[in-house]
Amino acid sequence: MPEAATSHAMPQVGEMPEDVLISVRRLKKYFPIQAGWMKKTVGHIKAIDDVSLDIRKGETFGLVGESGSGKSTVARLMLRAYDLTDGQILFRRGNGEVIDLSDLTDRQMRTMRREMQMIFQDPYSSLNPRMTLLQLVGEPMLIHGVGSQGEIRDRVAELLQVVGLRPEYINRYPHAFSGGQRQRIGIARALALNPSFIAADEAVSALDVSVAAQNINLMQDLQEKFGLTYLFITHDLGMVEHISDRVGVMYLGRLMETAPTDQLFAKPLHPYTEALMAAVPQPDPRGNRTRKRVPLKGEIANAANPPKGCTFHPRCPYAQPVCGTDEPALRAVAGGRQVRCHFAEELTLTGVTT
Amino acid sequence: MGNKTMTRTNMSPERLLDVDNVQVHFPLREGLVKAVDGVSYHVNKGEVLGIVGESGSGKSITARSIMRLLPKRALDAGGRVEMQLRSGEHFELSSYGRNSRAIRQVRGKHIGMIFQEPMTALSPVHTIGSQIMRTVQLHMGLSRAAARERAIDLLAKVQMPRPEQLVDAYPHQLSGGMRQRAMIALAISCDPALLIADEPTTALDVTTEAQILELLKQLQSELGMAIIFITHNFGVVADIADRVSVMYLGRIVETATVDDIFYAPKHPYTQALLRSIPRLGVDQGRRLPTIPGMVPDPFSVPPGCAFNPRCSHALAGLCDVQEPPEKRFGSQMSRCHIADQFAQEPVHA
Numbered sequence: 245m246p247e248a249a250t251s252h253a254m255p256q257v258g259e260m261p262e263d264v265l266i267s268v269r270r271l272k273k274y275f276p277i278q279a280g281w282m283k284k285t286v287g288h289i290k291a292i293d294d295v296s297l298d299i300r301k302g303e304t305f306g307l308v309g310e311s312g313s314g315k316s317t318v319a320r321l322m323l324r325a326y327d328l329t330d331g332q333i334l335f336r337r338g339n340g341e342v343i344d345l346s347d348l349t350d351r352q353m354r355t356m357r358r359e360m361q362m363i364f365q366d367p368y369s370s371l372n373p374r375m376t377l378l379q380l381v382g383e384p385m386l387i388h389g390v391g392s393q394g395e396i397r398d399r400v401a402e403l404l405q406v407v408g409l410r411p412e413y414i415n416r417y418p419h420a421f422s423g424g425q426r427q428r429i430g431i432a433r434a435l436a437l438n439p440s441f442i443a444a445d446e447a448v449s450a451l452d453v454s455v456a457a458q459n460i461n462l463m464q465d466l467q468e469k470f471g472l473t474y475l476f477i478t479h480d481l482g483m484v485e486h487i488s489d490r491v492g493v494m495y496l497g498r499l500m501e502t503a504p505t506d507q508l509f510a511k512p513l514h515p516y517t518e519a520l521m522a523a524v525p526q527p528d529p530r531g532n533r534t535r536k537r538v539p540l541k542g543e544i545a546n547a548a549n550p551p552k553g554c555t556f557h558p559r560c561p562y563a564q565p566v567c568g569t570d571e572p573a574l575r576a577v578a579g580g581r582q583v584r585c586h587f588a589e590e591l592t593l594t595g596v597t598t
Numbered sequence: 599m600g601n602k603t604m605t606r607t608n609m610s611p612e613r614l615l616d617v618d619n620v621q622v623h624f625p626l627r628e629g630l631v632k633a634v635d636g637v638s639y640h641v642n643k644g645e646v647l648g649i650v651g652e653s654g655s656g657k658s659i660t661a662r663s664i665m666r667l668l669p670k671r672a673l674d675a676g677g678r679v680e681m682q683l684r685s686g687e688h689f690e691l692s693s694y695g696r697n698s699r700a701i702r703q704v705r706g707k708h709i710g711m712i713f714q715e716p717m718t719a720l721s722p723v724h725t726i727g728s729q730i731m732r733t734v735q736l737h738m739g740l741s742r743a744a745a746r747e748r749a750i751d752l753l754a755k756v757q758m759p760r761p762e763q764l765v766d767a768y769p770h771q772l773s774g775g776m777r778q779r780a781m782i783a784l785a786i787s788c789d790p791a792l793l794i795a796d797e798p799t800t801a802l803d804v805t806t807e808a809q810i811l812e813l814l815k816q817l818q819s820e821l822g823m824a825i826i827f828i829t830h831n832f833g834v835v836a837d838i839a840d841r842v843s844v845m846y847l848g849r850i851v852e853t854a855t856v857d858d859i860f861y862a863p864k865h866p867y868t869q870a871l872l873r874s875i876p877r878l879g880v881d882q883g884r885r886l887p888t889i890p891g892m893v894p895d896p897f898s899v900p901p902g903c904a905f906n907p908r909c910s911h912a913l914a915g916l917c918d919v920q921e922p923p924e925k926r927f928g929s930q931m932s933r934c935h936i937a938d939q940f941a942q943e944p945v946h947a
Contacts, residue, residue, distance in 0.1 A: 292917040294749055310803035310804070310805060310806075311774075339737030414760065422892060422893075423653075424892065452652035452653055452654065452830060453652070453830065453871060453874055453875055453890065454871060454874050454888060454889040455833070456874075456875075457874035457875075457886040457887070457888045457889075458888045460876075460886055461885050461886055461888060464885065479803060479804065480876075481804070481878055481880050482833075482875065482876040482877055483876050485878055485879075486876035486886065487876075506863065509878065509879060516806060519805060520804060520805065521878065522808075523805045523807065524804050524809040524878055525807075525808070525811065525831070525833035525834050525836060525837035525838075526833050526836060526877065526878060527832040527833050527836050527860060527862050527872060527875055527877060528836060528877075529836040529837075529856045529857055529862065530857065530861075532836055532837045537808065537810045537812075539805065539808040539812050540805040540808070540809075541775055543775060543776075543806070544803075569676070578732075595879070596878040
């Protein structure tokens with residue numbers, strides 16, 4: 245089952261460069277496929293296969309990919325909402341201690357979640373409609389036994405103000421708010437325990453453009469104010485380019501490429517990254533008319549039965565015979581980048597230019 | 599076959615559809631919501647009209663009123679919708695009842711519709727083949743065998759792999775992109791003159807979206823049909839539309855050719871929306887320019903220009919009092935008191 249060895253210049257277990265907040269190493273998550281009345285396991289869906297990435301303190305790491313690429317699963321694994329099949333998640337706590345989250349029990353993990361939080365896509369289903377803002381935003385404090393009733397109320401009022409909602413709304417229910425405001429309630433809730441790391445899973449994807457822009461600006465302000473580190477998951481390349489310092493591109497449970505944002509968009513090294521960028525229709529009719537856009541053929545493969553060799557090769561316009569037989573490793577290349585392609589050095593791919 | 603040849607010939611020959619001052623209201627406990635408050639647009643034969651706007655702006659409801667498919671609690675508060683085919687047939691759609699025989703002759707035959715979520719629009723208990731067959735048997739009077747043949751042809755036309763097998767597939771057996779193709783096949787099954795596409799690519803991944811847009815463009819030029827393409831995505835509209843209408847709070851605030859909308863917008867709302875989208879390869883600085891405030895709730899639409907409280911150009915005493923007229927600059931229309939000002943200083947995107 246293990247794939248070809250991944251060569252990555254990463255330090256030993258337990259070691260992490262000073263500036264890194266969270267480091268994921270060779271992460272794997274296989275979901276069993278069960279069949280028959282005995283629920284016998286007949287195979288595995290490799291939802292995440294060998295993902296390694298570092299997120300530095302105070303940066304925004306963007307994770308892009310199509311649905312089914314495993315980007316949300318990575319975030320959920322990092323917060324241990326799922327148990328991992330294999331790999332390590334190293335996290336630097338506020339006191340400087342580095343902890344491998346993959347070893348922790350549920351009880352130990354609970355204390356860690358004070359420092360790591362998540363914001364979800366759908367502000368309609370992620371807030372309990374029967375709870376007031378006080379209960380919703382104060383819930384994390386209640387669970388972690390932080391503060392008295394009065395202190396919680398004060399803190400919730402303060403948090404509402406921080407995210408741009410009026411503290412007078414404290415006794416209202418979520419139905420009284422628009423989608424953008426609900427997303428702010430979710431943000432306030434994530435901030436309640438002063439985390440250092442927030443995973444935002446498609447946090448603005450469901451919002452209208454003008455509301456999305458407001459919330460993105462808010463998230464950036466909060467990052468500056470509280471020194472937050474973000475994992476920003478989205479399928480919107482324009483948004484990821486705007487908000488991220490570095491970007492990882494996922495396809496079929498694997499990381500295909502990571503790079504600093506401007507380098508990735510100026511010169512992608514993986515054919516999938518190029519195809520993804522070419523597919524985005526730009527708000528520029530003249531440019532769209534002149535830009536050559538050959539839509540990527542076919543669809544993302546079945547994760548239960550991924551193609552042999554490079555998982556992208558059946559759709560890759562540059563595929564060579566070797567791509568169908570040998571799976572390329574995620575390897576470090578110049579400029580602090582990583583890429584999973586046999587021909588990364590030979591290919592000259594087109595990024596976005598204006 | 600209904601009252602299709604009512605002769606009213608003030609539609610110019612290149613016109614396919616005329617939507618004139620359509621109003622749709624929703625009487626709710628909290629008050630009357632004017633979801634569509636006097637919307638007028640036209641679609642020429644074979645052209646793609648893009649309709650953009652944020653959620654709640656009334657873009658889908660207007661399209662539904664063309665099909666006479668308004669929700670039951672909606673109040674049809676006036677307006678006129680007319681359609682004229684290449685054959686000269688003329689329909690006054692606004693005079694037809696929701697379930698009338700006349701509208702059922704038009705729906706599915708002359709107007710096809712595709713939606714955002716094909717899983718809810720297609721029947722889950724019938725194969726895609728039988729859904730297409732039923733439509734063509736009804737409207738084109740084909741036999742079972744001929745209808746099945748046509749269904750397979752249509753699936754091939756929308757570039758479904760293995761159409762002979764997938765004709766017997768149920769929607770749940772297909773991926774999102776394939777379901778959308780099946781719905782397009784169903785919508786174009788009777789060679790409609792007009793296709794209404796309501797956010798057809800919103801739920802799809804970018805690579806699938808690019809495939810579907812390419813397919814729609816190809817079908818459009820092949821079949822010569824017109825498309826009303828509703829979306830909130832400016833990138834998509836720039837890619838597919840010939841002309842664009844921008845909606846805000848139940849009204850059209852600007853209509854123009856796609857180039858004018860993107861390179862010389864003459865309504866502050868259009869300008870502000872275009873500025874707030876992060877663009878690939880363009881560094882817009884750390885902060886995105888935003889529109890202050892939020893869309894007001896539909897029970898208390900501001901007097902004067904509905905956009906005035908959020909508009910950076912608003913003039914006190916004018917914009918908050920008087921409703922702006924439709925100002926025309928060639929083919930471009932802007933509902934803004936000071937649109938002339940933008941005509942002099944073209945905004946470059």
